[in-house]
Amino acid sequence: MTIPTSDQLQEQAMTATFVWQMSELGDPYAKILLRQLNPYRFCEQARELGPIHRSKVGPWVTPDHATALAILRDKRFGVRRADGERDYARFTSMDDSFLKLDPPDHTRLRRMVTPFFGARRFNAQRPRIESLLNASLDAIDTTQRFDLMAAVVRPLMNTLVRDLFRVPQAQAERFDRNCTTTGRVFEGFTSVEQFDELETAVADLSAVLRDLVELRREAPGDDVVSELLAAHRDGGLSLDEVIGVLGLLSIAGTESTSHLMGNGVLALLEHPEQWELLKADPDLAPAVVDETLRYDPPNQLISRVAHVDVEVAGQHIEAGDTVIILTGGANRDPLAYPDPNRFDITRGAGPDSLTFSTGIHFCLGAALARTAAEMTFRVLARRLPGLHKAGPPRRRMASSIRGLHAFPVAA
Ligand code: HEM
Structure with missing residues (x-):
């Protein structure tokens, strides 16, 4: 794993000034990038500019469900430029993992881990997830x-x-400590101390993963590390790629899903009638997952690069141009969801939200995230019916990730 050089940090500071200037000129995407607490009103401003528009910051931007869906499924767009180069700075091993690779490398790496992520595997883990949640709640005085x-x-x-x-x-x-600290990469750096802390965590997570690889080399088992090592031995992927995939799973797995749960509980407590509905019928828990994914998604931006010139919704996008999909905007598109700003767990059938993306990069961990979040909502509704806010939640200040650092509650 590598972290930014001082040149990259300087570039970041210059970019921040430019973004601020563009936000002052009214650019909705610039306003979103400035880590505003509520991105949704800027998504609405973006919608007023049409299904897709060019931001003053540079990329094309779409808050439109149909346009976003079409782009994510269009093979003429990739996650890197057509020549395979990145158009972004590399911070962690996630940036070299298959999340950031186009076919054929993406296909080769994704195939190695897909068998571990089927819904059946995580359904079978429901009793374990429930007992983990019960153990956490047993360990604290929830009345305080x-x-x-x-x-x-x-x-x-x-x-x-x-x-x-x-x-x-x-x-x-x-492992846990390093995952949490590395996940803060999404917030950028405002001090040398933060930068040092990140550097240490990235290096230490890498070391833990390398030790794990050595351990499994001697004693393989039924786990992702052993599976990836077997593929490495067969020449299917390099050792760096093994560490890259493990790094991706470590960070992608813990961060977004924790925020899905936090955002869901916050939405429920801020809409007491919805919380009452869930308490009366805990089988609504999967619907809470779907509605939270739509209404307040933990990730707000998905990026693609055009590999050739493409016409999209009447606009000419040139090869090499970047398109940003505003997930939170597409999920509140009134053409896709009636009364989109309402949090309603009884909403029923509708198009899938774009929170897990779609197409070849569709989130591999979606079944795990769904099961874990569903069980959390279920257990909280059953065990803590008097759950309420016990102070203001502390938000993460990141434009791509939307979630809570801390959420004081009591029951
Ligand atoms: C609520 C929780 C989660 C959300 C919102 C989420 C969101 C996403 C999104 C949007 C993408 C695709 C990005 C793109 O199209 O460029 C993605 C990809 C991915 N996610 Fe998740 N994720 C979540 C949980 C997880 C978990 C629990 C894991 C695994 C432990 C995971 C592993 C991955 C992997 C490996 C990819 C790369 C897939 C590929 O590029 O083919 N995610 N996720």
Whole structure:
């Protein structure tokens, strides 16, 4: 894993000034990038500019469900430029993982781990997820104020990702700590201390993953690491690629799913009638997952690069141009969802939200995320019917990730 050089940091600072200037000129995407607490009103401003428009910051931007869906499924767009080069700075191994690769490398790497991510595997884990949640709640006095993120949500996701890798218990605390710190990369850096902290966590997560690889070399088992190592031995992928995929799963697995749960509980508590509905019928938990994914998604931006000139919704997009999909905007497109700004867990059938993306990069961990979030909503509704906010939630200040650092609650 590598982290930004001082040149990259300087470039970042210059970009921030430019983005600020463009936001002052009224550019909706620039306003979203400035980490505003509520991106949705800027998505609406973007919608007023048509299904797709060119931001003053540079990329094309779409908040339109149909346009976004078409782009994500269009083979003329990729995640890198047509020559295979990145058009973004590399921060963590995630940037070299298959999330950021086009076919054929994407296909080769994704195929290696797909068997581990079927819905059946995670359905079978429901009793384990439930007992992990119960153990977390048993360990705290829920009548007193506690942080839902630190006490319940993050420990659950860390454990489920460690399960996939079979991380030894002795390394659990180190693994969890490094995943959480590395996940902060999405927020950028505002101090040298933050930068140093990230650098240390990235290096240490890498070291833990390399040790794990060595361990499995001697004693393989039924886990993602052993599967990737077998592929490495057969010449299917390099050791760096093995570490890259493991890094991707570590960060992608813990961060977004924790935020899905936090955002969902926040939406429920801010809409008490919806919380009452769930308490009366916990089988609505999967609907809470779907509605949270649509209404307040943990990831707000998906990026693509045109590999050839393409016409999209009447606009000419040139080869090499970047398109940003505003997930939160597409999920609140009134043409796709009636009364889109309403949080309604009884909404029923409608098009899938774009929160897990679509097409060849459709989130591999969607079944795991769905199962874990569903069980969390179920268990909270059953065990803590008096759950309420016990202080203002502390938001993460990132434009791509939307979630809570801390969420004080009590029951
Ligand atoms: C609510 C939780 C999650 C959300 C919102 C989410 C969102 C996404 C999105 C939007 C993409 C595709 C980005 C693109 O099209 O460029 C993606 C890809 C991916 N996600 Fe997730 N994710 C979540 C949870 C997970 C979990 C739990 C794991 C695994 C432990 C995971 C692993 C991956 C992987 C490996 C990819 C790359 C797929 C590919 O490029 O083919 N995600 N995720």
